[in-house]
Amino acid sequence: MSPPASPSQVPGPFAEPLTQIPVGHGPLGIAMAPDGRHAYVTNFGSGTVSVLDTATRTVTATVATGAGPWGIGVSPDGSAVYVSNFGAGAVSVLNTATNTVTATIGGISSPVGVGFAPGGQFAYVVSQGADTVVRVDTATHTPVATIPVGTRPYNILITSDGTRAYVSNFGGDTVSVLDTATDTVLNTISGFDLPRALALTPDGLRLYVTDYGGNTVSVVSTSSNSIVRRVGGLSIPFFVTVAPNGQRAYVSVDGTSSVQVIDVATDTVTGTVPGLNVPNWLAVTPDSRFVYVVNNGGDSVSVFGSPPGIVPGQGPIGGGTTVTIIGRHFTGVTAVTFGSRPARSFTVLDDNTITAVTPASTGAVVVTVTGPGGTGVLGHFYYIPPPLLTALSPSGSPVGGGKAVVISGIYLSTASAVKFGSTSLFLTVDSDNQLTVIAPAAPGPGNALVQVITPGGPSNTLTYTYA
Numbered sequence: 001m002s003p004p005a006s007p008s009q010v011p012g013p014f015a016e017p018l019t020q021i022p023v024g025h026g027p028l029g030i031a032m033a034p035d036g037r038h039a040y041v042t043n044f045g046s047g048t049v050s051v052l053d054t055a056t057r058t059v060t061a062t063v064a065t066g067a068g069p070w071g072i073g074v075s076p077d078g079s080a081v082y083v084s085n086f087g088a089g090a091v092s093v094l095n096t097a098t099n100t101v102t103a104t105i106g107g108i109s110s111p112v113g114v115g116f117a118p119g120g121q122f123a124y125v126v127s128q129g130a131d132t133v134v135r136v137d138t139a140t141h142t143p144v145a146t147i148p149v150g151t152r153p154y155n156i157l158i159t160s161d162g163t164r165a166y167v168s169n170f171g172g173d174t175v176s177v178l179d180t181a182t183d184t185v186l187n188t189i190s191g192f193d194l195p196r197a198l199a200l201t202p203d204g205l206r207l208y209v210t211d212y213g214g215n216t217v218s219v220v221s222t223s224s225n226s227i228v229r230r231v232g233g234l235s236i237p238f239f240v241t242v243a244p245n246g247q248r249a250y251v252s253v254d255g256t257s258s259v260q261v262i263d264v265a266t267d268t269v270t271g272t273v274p275g276l277n278v279p280n281w282l283a284v285t286p287d288s289r290f291v292y293v294v295n296n297g298g299d300s301v302s303v304f305g306s307p308p309g310i311v312p313g314q315g316p317i318g319g320g321t322t323v324t325i326i327g328r329h330f331t332g333v334t335a336v337t338f339g340s341r342p343a344r345s346f347t348v349l350d351d352n353t354i355t356a357v358t359p360a361s362t363g364a365v366v367v368t369v370t371g372p373g374g375t376g377v378l379g380h381f382y383y384i385p386p387p388l389l390t391a392l393s394p395s396g397s398p399v400g401g402g403k404a405v406v407i408s409g410i411y412l413s414t415a416s417a418v419k420f421g422s423t424s425l426f427l428t429v430d431s432d433n434q435l436t437v438i439a440p441a442a443p444g445p446g447n448a449l450v451q452v453i454t455p456g457g458p459s460n461t462l463t464y465t466y467a
Helices: none
Strands: 019-022 027-032 038-043 048-053 058-064 069-074 080-085 090-095 100-106 111-116 122-127 132-137 142-148 153-158 164-169 174-179 184-190 195-200 206-211 216-221 226-231 237-242 248-253 258-263 268-273 279-284 290-295 300-305 309-311 314-316 322-326 335-338 345-350 353-357 363-371 374-384 388-393 404-410 417-420 423-425 428-431 434-438 446-454 462-466
Touching: 019 058, 027 279, 027 290, 027 300, 038 069, 038 080, 048 069, 058 100, 069 122, 080 111, 080 122, 090 111, 111 153, 111 164, 122 153, 132 153, 142 184, 153 195, 164 195, 174 195, 206 237, 216 237, 237 279, 248 279, 248 290, 258 279, 309 374, 388 446, 388 462, 404 446, 417 434
Parallel strands: 027 069, 069 111, 195 237, 314 374
Antiparallel strands: 019 300, 027 038, 038 048, 048 058, 069 080, 080 090, 090 100, 111 122, 122 132, 132 142, 153 164, 164 174, 174 184, 195 206, 206 216, 216 226, 237 248, 248 258, 258 268, 279 290, 290 300, 309 322, 322 353, 335 363, 345 353, 363 374, 388 404, 404 434, 417 423, 417 446, 428 434, 446 462
């Protein structure tokens, strides 16, 4: 049975591109520096990389690399940029302090995607021509391992703990799951349709994969390595990225020259940004406030702001949630209220952005902002009671795991994760009173405490017994 697809929908536009930044010819890739001060764009047709200053939204340097620069990645410390030159069969290493090429790594057939291990000791380069991934020592700029993957691989994504890597195999309709400790393929996930781009939620429980040939984004459970649902209604989706705050995913859609916005809580399309020109890669600033989109057909990068609203839109009844409020005309704001209660504190970051700390309350409340022009309603905030668990069925299994476990209780509909001991798992919400999860394997017989995590806080724990 195929995973369910969310209903096709055509949301109205929530924003127009704020800025058009001219770059080189035929731009493809973009990567954001960890501090958000610069973004780096590969210009496939020009053989260059454009360095963007995100404060001024201008190109401050243009660096010649090699023929056909495609993929790009910035090291975790921001000191180096790796550029895969598809046409040259080499990777250029850019020093970000001087914006010069300081090394060239040759002998990689048709390199495309680039990813860095969290500590920056290694870079991983997808070799499309050899159907492999090449692990590179960043201290010596030399390849140290070659890992066979699927047919015509495209992009690579490394988990935040560095233990796993995901590779999209465009020619094989699969995603390879790599063990970075052993340089081996742990699992091959099938069921895609020309997969290209990859993005992980911050908790690491969901992997988004663009199905370039299927007009969908597949949602993969990283705990079971299987497709659990598809987001439909996307005409030729190219790239996907998840905002660092984990609230929204952005998908560049070539068929409609737009970016579609996915609500990560529901995996549904909630907005669209029109007026782009063959949009390709995307990057989001570290504060999740701005999105940069490469226009391959327009030789430019578009910049737009996060959609209006309140992020996150849910939190515990005791308050204390820091939310970001996006809107307009916030300069001079004197009050932010949640229902009848003032925010514990708030800060006006600019004319479009406020951060505020929620007071204690219950239910759904209207959020208002008061400024020189009057009081405006910005949306709703939902106070979620903490969940209460009552039963597990079954309450145990063999140590190999793999069994479906039904968790019963109350206030479960907003659950984001289930923990079996220290292992966090993807879940299926059946109702406000029931969740289903697949029990993980255990190292040996014994008990594991099961807990559900929601915006209202963690639940009580129940015991699951491994025999």
